[in-house]
Amino acid sequence: MSDYDDDGDHDVAPNYENMRGMGFICWREIPATNDEVHEDIQLNKKKKKQKKKRKLDAVETEQEIETPIKKVKTKKKKRSNETNMTSSLQIINENNKDEVETTSNNDTIETAKKVWSDLHVSENIIRSLLEKKFYDPTPIQRLTLPAAIRDRLDIIGAAETGSGKTLAFAIPILTHMNRLLESNEMSYGQFTSLILTPTRELAVQIKSHIQTICRYTKFKTAVVVGGMSTQKQERLLSQKPEIIVATPGRFWELLQENNEHIIDMSNLRFLAIDETDRMIEKGHFEELEKILNLTNNDDNNQLRQKFVFSATLMLQSNTDNEKKKQKKKKDDSQDKLTTLISAVGISAKPKIIDLTKKFGTVETLTEARVNCSLEDKDLYLYYFLTLYSGRTLIFTNSIDCIKRLQSILAILKRNPLPLHAQMEQKQRLTNLEKFSNSDNGLLVATDVAARGLDIPNIKHIIHYQVPRSTQLYIHRSGRTARAEREGLSVMFICPEELFLYRKIIKTLNRDEDLQAFPIDITYLSNLKRRVRLASEISKLHHQVAKVANETNWYHKAAKELDIELDDNIRDIEQAKTANAKDIQKKEIQLRNELDLLLKQPLKYSSSLNISCSYPLLFGDPDQLASRRKNDMTALDELKHRS
Template sequence: MDIDKILQKLHIEKLNNMQLDVARAVATTADDIIILSPTGSGKTLAYLLPSVFRLNPALDTLQMVVMVPSRELAKQSVEVMRSMGVPLRGMALYGGRPAMEEHREINKLKPQVVFATPGRMNDHIAKHNVNPMGVRLLVIDEFDKSLEMGFADEMQRVVDSLPSVERRILLSATDCPDIPRFVNMQHTCRIDYTEPDSGISAADRIRSFVVRSEQKDKLDTLLHLLLSFGEKSSIVFLNYRSSVERTWQFLQDKGFVCSMYHGGLDQRQREDNLYKFSNGSATVLVSTDLASRGLDIPDVDNIIHYHLPQGEAEYTHRVGRTARWDAEGRTFVLLGPEEHLPEYTDPGMPEYEIGVTPTEPPLPRMATIYIGKGKKDKISKGDVLGFLCKKCQLQGAEIGRIDVNDRYCYAAVARAKVKSVLRLAATEKIKNVKTVVEAVR
């Protein structure tokens, strides 16, 4: 494994200061490590990059467990590891699908690293689907969120089931509360980049504005604000599922191609909606705070607080969805007639004048299609690309992001070509196998 080749695969020119400090701590000490750094600063790569060099690719045993609070973070983290191109096998374990299906995959893949939600990890350990005795490295990502979500007991069971752990790494976007004793941290090294002068803060790359609504119901103000953004991508945060659904329906009726995201949706709906937004097939994501953490969505231009955040931490995590890495972004606080800026925001935040807006929103350039075969059917990204080019007559510039899951694929294609793609695909096979190809609505 060569670190320069890994960074080249990831299209990263150099590590930031936080990532360098983590790498030094892992390489030069035997300490347990607490990493505090804002959302979007690259914490997943920070712990993965030095950790993979501590694992033995020749062993077919589980050597590293990464506990995460959500299935989305589990899936995204394992994809980061796979994109590094290292000779290690990783797997995401999470609820919402049969544990037996995961067990069969574990037996087949023999993962050396797993990214797991606490409950599902305990399930596999209890059923002897994984052998915990070879685990030397334990990572708990979004540790503060895991505690907030009530996972302390489940995390303790996982920790107690890993008797051979030699090093622990805890990560958080905000300062952690006291670390519970069950984590058993030893000789702790604390790497704190949450301070404003740490060099990681995105504050200098985010412009913040107040948008005032004359009505208590702020939907019309939101509409004109979004219309003023044109094709720019935006996340609209609300505090309640019912409000998300109402706002999403309103924007759909006004002609926006937008996605909805909250905990009441089933797994397939959440994945479809999130994928449409992240690949540019939808310009707006309307969500509860569920989307404020654990999701790696690049190139979000605008964050809109339709409802005021419930606290400073929620505000921080929402804002952290934009200006990721070295990008720039904007955040907008919508205030009704009787609402005021929270104390933790900048009291000098300027007002944003919306001005004259178009009457209709522009359609996204891309749309998303679903292909009903995946990795377990021996389908690769190259197979999907070839299918779209040869069988569906698309050019390279008309194809966007392709994601291959276990049983299905998503692909972004030029919106103007969707009808012809579906018509041509209806009579074709992918790798000599007939499958469903349909648009993701």
Template sequence: GVNEALCDVIASLQWRAPTAIQVEAIPLALSGRDVIGLAETGSGKTAAFALPIIQALLDGEAHPNFALVLTPTRELAIQIQEQFQALGKPLGVRTICLVGGLHKTDQAIVLSKRQHHVIIATPGRLADHLADTKGFDLRRLRFLVLDEADRILNMDFEDSLTKILKELPRDRRTFLFSATMTKKVAKLQRASLRDPVKVEVSGKYSTVDKLSQYYLFIPAKLKDHYLAYLLHQLSGSTIVFTHTRLQASRVALLLRALGFSAVPLHGQMAQNKRIAALNKFRARDRGILVATDVASRGLDIPHVDNVLNFDLSSNVKDYVHRVGRTARAGRPGKSVTFVTQYDVMLYMEVERAIGKKLPLYEVNRDEVVRLGDQVGVRIH
């Protein structure tokens, strides 16, 4: 059902076959239904809603504020805008990205020109513009997309979301995409969708087959030593996940001191620095990205070869999304999770949820000890 003009754009992007969520969701969306899409990370969800929206723009009256995509993080919003531009720019589709960390007045000036068809936004910044930006409203909106809905609701955006939904016309189409169907997401579904079709293409906590997952049981005080050892052993680009912003900054500084090309990414960084960090990693200018869970969802960087869980994620969903940053688009990938004496119960929960026991990653303990002297000097 995708029209010829869009098919030509898809062919130019060398997309040869649709993903499972695209096969299920796109025909339903094109037929006029509201859609709930449940799919694992890296499943191609963005195109599943972008293509029907762009086709509707081409088929009907292309007016400002035609579609709104709400998403939880700035990085994901920017990435969604990039995908809309890749698919829609050759066809004249114009987009705007409204996120925090960038100058709100500049965004308001662009909004006042009313030249954009698709708004991609984080809920907090959009709610601010609806309250403060003169002449900006969403009364003619035709499409609403709630992307990563479970995470939007887990990040305390409920108040902003309530304000936004009150401003939207009832006569609209709504697509809700989420990794899992939580009670909060079900409540949001009842509030914002009309007779939706539910599409589910994966199990609750599934990971892709080409991902090789391992664990490493180590003393907490030697985590830095083992990290340095693994980064010497592994080839290719690597994301190192930490639990806190402070830890991400500390580990990135340590790795630089040890001669690795590492860059941090966390929520306390200024937006321009976050974008710069991602761009350096995407362009392979930096081989290691040290990040909090701000990078665990949605970021599509196909060349990530390894994921190291330096700090074990606080829940199973985050674990699945973290390791989903590698083994994307049919490529192989490897993940290694550090398990200390304090993480055993949490790690057992992960194994229970994903339904498999992970193999132990083999290391040369003598080599770790040798590297430990070098790491110890850098730490102190």
């Protein structure tokens, strides 16, 4: 049906190409009024007169088409006015909406600017914060910034992970550095600030946060950590960064080598220690204590501002039995903590801020458990990953467990990324970046990833193995539910780990067990075969790889010694190689079988009595349940079934 079929008349469409230069078609930006309609009619009459002045040889043609054009013009104009009115109203509404949004956004920015300014933050840092849409300081920042900036107090702070502790010490340091620069009390290129942290990844992350908020300054920040080339880090230090973020081990190593930039502590005005509870653990405390003894030996220590932060600094178990069992261990930790605070040189009246909740975890975190046998953990893990999408971080207690899980999950096409201490630093950072950039990223890590890392939008934390301490549980779980967002932590518990689980529950002052995560057993039967095949394939692949490595080792050793292999060894190797080929054939068969299974959709048979909730009038209950199941997040599922 044409655009001109609104009523009974069938008009001839005008030739728009010929009329283009005549201004025949125009769109108004405001609704047409009656006066404007009259003006348009007068304008049309003028255009008709102009047409009559055309060349004589076109007069007849004009007369022939004059009536249809007149009709078309009148009707078209009427339609154009109606269309103009609708279009104009839409444009006005959109403009009004944009104006409202712009005004609202400007109000938000002005309000945020005043909030940060009231906390005594310098203007160039506020500008960076607002550009990153950091409009509202977190509780730890609101309490820390006035005391640290206005009152110049030393700070001892404790708050949950994801609460903004990094900016709570970084903003005061940068604000003071700006003011020292303005008053000529420091100059560019002086080693002014030292931030110590237990892990390499956390050091890199802190540097990233600092660079974000000091965008409009000329301060340079360098990372000094193990696992990276010493020569490269010396080159970075040769650029004379004002701020150094370091792990104690590598920083102490460079100090012993008398690096010219860091050996002079006379200009060091700010010292921050992050994740303090981890610092007093084995492997960090000795080097940290040496560094602090060195910083306290200069005359400027009284001028130096210190920050000591952690997520579990004040956390203590209140269970009598546990106090008796671990009294010596706790006394040692408390002695170390007291020694550390003393070594830092905290002033007599520091500002102490403790925002840790009674339960040790943030309120936006939902916690659950899955009780299963050790053998079924792989099945329940695959069940969770298959049914619930989203960025997921899996924690284990050992590197061997990571390697096994990585193999099985890769065979199941889950694309896992490993993260552990035996990996090269470059590969660790690469895997973290891949994980952060994928909405359905899957990271399998030891507790090297448990502390301080701020990876955005992690939806699920899975404790594949129960953590060995309450602090580790808090830090692991703290990788999700950050910045007031919701998150889910699920602990897989086998009978052998019940004692660890009970200890965590008691230490966190919980009166009840964690809620059980709902498992639909109708899915398990379909998934169990897949997991079993993947496990068998992984074992076979490991056997083949082991034989290949042994064979290569013998041949490599013989070549280096310039000798020939003994006949007995050669026969054994040949037999192993032949056996490995048979194993490899079996592995290929199983892989083909698994590939066929993975291509098949999961069959869902509802184990829930949902027919009452979903009457047959609206469709098949199983299909409706399946659709509803697929749309649900893990958190939704937990809330729905609890």
